[in-house]
Amino acid sequence: MKTITFKDRVRLYVSAGNGGDGCVAFRREKYVPRGGPSGGDGGHGGSVLIQASPHANSLLDLYYRPHQRADHGGKGQPKDCHGRSGADLILPVPCGTVAWDHETGERIGEVVAENDTLLIAKGGRGGLGNIHFATASHQAPRESTPGTPGEERVMTLELKLVADVGLVGYPNAGKSTLLRRLTQAQPKVAAYPFTTLNPVIGTIMDEDYAQIKIADIPGLIDGAHTGAGLGHDFLRHIERTRFLLWVIDMGGVDGRHPADDFDGLTRELGSYDPALLERPRLVVANKMDLAEAQTYLPEFISRTGVTPFALAADDDTALEPLQRHLFAAFS
Ligand SMILES: Nc1nc2c(ncn2[C@@H]2O[C@H](COP(=O)(O)OP(=O)(O)OP(=O)(O)O)[C@@H](O)[C@H]2O)c(=O)[nH]1
Numbered sequence: 001m002k003t004i005t006f007k008d009r010v011r012l013y014v015s016a017g018n019g020g021d022g023c024v025a026f027r028r029e030k031y032v033p034r035g036g037p038s039g040g041d042g043g044h045g046g047s048v049l050i051q052a053s054p055h056a057n058s059l060l061d062l063y064y065r066p067h068q069r070a071d072h073g074g075k076g077q078p079k080d081c082h083g084r085s086g087a088d089l090i091l092p093v094p095c096g097t098v099a100w101d102h103e104t105g106e107r108i109g110e111v112v113a114e115n116d117t118l119l120i121a122k123g124g125r126g127g128l129g130n131i132h133f134a135t136a137s138h139q140a141p142r143e144s145t146p147g148t149p150g151e152e153r154v155m156t157l158e159l160k161l162v163a164d165v166g167l168v169g170y171p172n173a174g175k176s177t178l179l180r181r182l183t184q185a186q187p188k189v190a191a192y193p194f195t196t197l198n199p200v201i202g203t204i205m206d207e208d209y210a211q212i213k214i215a216d217i218p219g220l221i222d223g224a225h226t227g228a229g230l231g232h233d234f235l236r237h238i239e240r241t242r243f244l245l246w247v248i249d250m251g252g253v254d255g256r257h258p259a260d261d262f263d264g265l266t267r268e269l270g271s272y273d274p275a276l277l278e279r280p281r282l283v284v285a286n287k288m289d290l291a292e293a294q295t296y297l298p299e300f301i302s303r304t305g306v307t308p309f310a311l312a313a314d315d316d317t318a319l320e321p322l323q324r325h326l327f328a329a330f331s
């Protein structure tokens with residue numbers, strides 16, 4: 001059986017706690033005949049919230065526990081005692097989680113920065129005890145109000161990674177290799193397409209400890225924007241990035257001309273969201289160590305009009321200028 005290690009979209013059934021009922025009671029004390037009403041209010045029901053946590057890196061926990069319920073409020077008590085409030089249920093989720101109401105399709109909101117919190121189901125209000133109903137002419141009220149029910153909702157939670165730079169390219173272009181070389185991240189690298197099945201984030205840091213987060217997503221193929229391959233689903237992870245690294249296999253290893261890959265990428269990104277084509281980018285020509293790359297590179301430049309940043313992923317000398325280029329783009 002395949003072990004699931006990453007989930008970036010889950011269905012969640014949430015129930016907030018009901019408010020506790022108000023209480024009907026009267027003071028009964030020695031030497032106080034006909035003590036007035038003393039029924040306290042019910043406690044409020046707990047609400048359900050999501051909170052962005054850097055320690056959660058996928059929605060996997062919620063995938064396995066899709067039913068989440070906050071505590072009910074306690075009933076009001078005699079002697080004017082309030083019922084206990086139900087505790088809120090705070091669910092940790094990865095930074096960048098967006099919440100949708102599954103039934104109405106309404107976008108409830110998102111949590112992006114650490115500790116951002118979003119209410120997704122509101123707890124019921126506690127009912128009023130009978131002390132609220134006493135008037136001069138109605139001194140022994142038997143009225144109270146019940147607590148209101150907590151909200152119940154079916155939610156869709158969706159993760160959009162929060163990264164500064166997105167790596168895009170065809171399968172096998174060498175995106176993960178580059179991420180491994182540039183950062184401490186360890187995405188799997190192999191000579192077959194769709195090695196990367198889940199998005200991975202790596203971080204590069206300069207001498208001043210400035211950080212840039214880079215997201216590696218599964219390779220795009222023609223028709224990715226319509227859902228072909230692993231495509232579309234993962235393009236949303238680069239929506240939030242501010243810079244794109246287009247990685248082109250200049251060796252034409254998979255039998256396509258690198259300029260066709262460039263056109264294909266332009267088409268796929270543009271069909272998903274034209275804004276992705278406006279995003280600042282650096283086109284990287286990878287695999288320059290291969291002999292074919294020397295032939296393809298000038299053809300690539302004349303066909304596309306783009307002069308790429310040429311490198312081989314395991315050539316260290318090229319990586320530093322690439323890092324400097326990225327830091328310059330963000331300064
Ligand atoms: N010769 C050569 N091979 C490279 C270079 N960079 C990556 N490769 C190889 O290309 C293959 C694919 O590399 P990956 O980094 O897994 O490619 P990817 O773009 O992440 O691929 P997917 O995750 O499938 O989309 C691996 O066999 C790498 O070793 C390079 O600069 N030169």
Ligand SMILES: [Mg+2]
Nearest residue numbers: 175176195196
């Ligand atoms: Mg990969």
